[in-house]
Amino acid sequence: MHINQNEALQQFITYVQLEKNYSVLTTAAYEQDLKEFFAFLSEEGIDRLEEVEYLHARLYVTKLYNEQKARATISRKISSIRSFFRFLNRDFELDDAPFQALYHPKKESRLPRFFYEEELKVLFEANKGETPKEIRELALLELLYATGIRVSELVSIELKDVDFSLSIIRVMGKGRKERYVPFGQFAHEAMELYVNEARPILMKKQQHETLFVNMKGLPLTARGVRYILNDVVEKSDLTAKIHPHMIRHTFATHLLNNGADLRTVQELLGHASLSSTQVYTHITNEHLRKTYMNAHPRA
CATH class of the missing domain: 1.10.150.130 (Tyrosine recombinase, N-terminal domain)
Structure with a gap:
């Protein structure tokens, strides 16, 4: 045949x-x-x-x-x-x-790049502002760091997916798997300000429910998010180059550094396999080693 x-x-x-x-x-x-x-x-x-x-x-x-x-x-x-x-x-x-029988090559042992907490503080401080554009960008940055969601997930969020009373957001992940991710007070305040004050101005005459919009009021794209993040870093004078997944890596690394267990981080990230999450343990182990070498009198 x-x-x-x-x-x-x-x-x-x-x-x-x-x-x-x-x-x-x-x-x-x-x-x-x-x-x-x-x-x-x-x-x-x-x-x-x-x-x-x-x-x-x-x-x-x-x-x-x-x-x-x-x-x-x-x-x-x-x-x-x-x-x-x-x-x-x-x-x-x-x-x-x-x-x-085709075999996969071994993965390169390249650890994900992430921001240190001090760098993030600089990033957030540099991007505070009162214009609709600045309010949107801070809300976007806060939500990405608060939840660790993928950019593809971020741009598909609609207003109805955000529950401000419980500080939880509904996310549609890979394979259309649904999960709920909490977000903290900083993201809560930034998001409320954006939804109530900035978004209505940016929307102009557009009619849709997508949460994040561009300057024309149209749904923000993944490419638009990359552009915003590059702009965000430039404002802060940080030398690090940024890519959208870098904030996701930062979210996972900071959780593990501060005592979160691997299974919880796996669920929050929406990883199907724990092995995908375990790469962050290499980063946290390196963090522990450096802390020990700097702090122990006889290290």
């Missing part, structure tokens, strides 16, 4: 969207990964999925290593290929056993 490559790809994309509930970004990454793999197969003279063998997949992985792709990138591409051929096995009875 001949399997049409493009039709199979489109059916697979529909499958991961509807049945697996993958996000738009994850789905797009899968599609791009597979198109690149198909292009490689074409260069190798393979134009039928039935002709693809384990050797071709291994050659492709070797090519990625030779191009010095990051291990995380290679690992994701392997996952894309394995998932696609598992789907072909299910729907087209194509043998996928050779592709399940």
